[in-house]
Amino acid sequence: MFRRSARALLSLWHTGTMKAANLRARVRAEMTEEIKQVARRHLATDGANLSLRAVARDLGMASSAVYRYFASRDELLTALIIDAYDAVGSTAEQVAAAQADPAERWVAIGHAVRDWALANPHQWALIYGSPVPGYEAPQDTVVPATRVIMLLAGVLRDALAEGRLTSVPEQPAGRFGEEMAAVAAHFGPGVPAHLVGATMYGFVHLCGAISAELFGQLNKSIDEDRRGFFEWQARATAAFAGLA
């Protein structure tokens, strides 16, 4: 059977814009992307119980053929998870870049992440909800997973460098304080542990606030102005971190 993408790539081949050695690989990449796209659509409509067979049916292919591209359903989910992390990460990065003031940047990052989550609730559940049964996050996911928290840390680090941190949270003491100091050392020399603590605090609250909203914990209390409530909370975590 001729797939649309394959045909498009063949036309590229005939116009001579592609090497023969790459053809197969690129068709494969296209097909992989197409599967992920359909899977994302299914995720958005049918919820989290993604069916490989249904995806294959939608693509007009045998279910067994999908296994040529993903060794298992878990592997497909892993790919979707990585993509999701990258999607939130990149939109947050774009929004952050547009805000000069540290506090405003902090809040804008929050809004960006929340907006993405509201637009892609099932993908949010995939990455920040309960882990899929029996699913252990592979190494490939850890780097994309850190993009948002790195952004938040960057806001505080920049503000610190510019002397714009007006206050500082209580110094993390004890063993966890040492662990934070170790993380801070990875971040650069002279980064204090409380900066890492405030970052994690803000990130934890960010995820909690979005999940609470998305998973229905706010029902029957804040139903209209959830955005306003979210911003109120984001400004609170910003203040805790020392942003004006």
Added chain:
Amino acid sequence: MFRRSARALLSLWHTGTMKAANLRARVRAEMTEEIKQVARRHLATDGANLSLRAVARDLGMASSAVYRYFASRDELLTALIIDAYDAVGSTAEQVAAAQADPAERWVAIGHAVRDWALANPHQWALIYGSPVPGYEAPQDTVVPATRVIMLLAGVLRDALAEGRLTSVPEQPAGRFGEEMAAVAAHFGPGVPAHLVGATMYGFVHLCGAISAELFGQLNKSIDEDRRGFFEWQARATAAFAGLA
């Protein structure tokens, strides 16, 4: 087939400690409880993908017999969810009752919830993780679901009444402030909106912190003293709410 519970109840019946009118109903209740118990065990070991057939197998009965007690898998899950809400709620209430100082009570509630979550991670995921696909929380769950947040609100209300709130968060403004005021009115006359705001802020953070820890978001940063980190956060939300 004679079930153990049925036999036990029959002995009760023979000693005359039970009314005949109740026998059937009580055997049924025992059986229902037994199913839930085995389901919880399966949940704890096999993860979230609870199999009704496997539960039935463990009980030595046909899978179709389980449907005499629960109309569907979703209904079983709902029952487990209600039980889970009640379990966290009651342990938190017990712990809270033992702490006189408001700030300490706030932190103790947090620890109690966290301890329960660490001991029953899959049940935590059931109630605070991503909602089960296609699952809409029935009305029966809303009251048990509020027990923990009610506890937190109670701490602040008592502290306010005793004049022990040392500070107050920024007044919630705009539409969400009105919604909070409406919730506060339900709580009693003279309860300020910021008290509701602080409660929700603390609860959101509590859930976020526990989920982050449980779902692996803290891996490779805080690995040893997570309890310390949690307490540091809990004291921060307490301070935000105005508890010394």
Added chain:
DNA sequence: CTCAGCAGAGAGCAGTGCTCACAAAGGAGA
């Protein structure tokens, strides 16, 4: 003592993830 209702069994349906043997088709080397 009869009888309705309840709890169980077991077959069966449609769906799932995944495996395997097989077939076509195309790129690579002779």
Added chain:
DNA sequence: TCTCCTTTGTGAGCACTGCTCTCTGCTGAG
């Protein structure tokens, strides 16, 4: 150009799932 060999797709099949249906005994109630 012709032959291989890898890649990609098929369809049957296995073991499992949730759920429904019919049938059968037991038992509590009248």
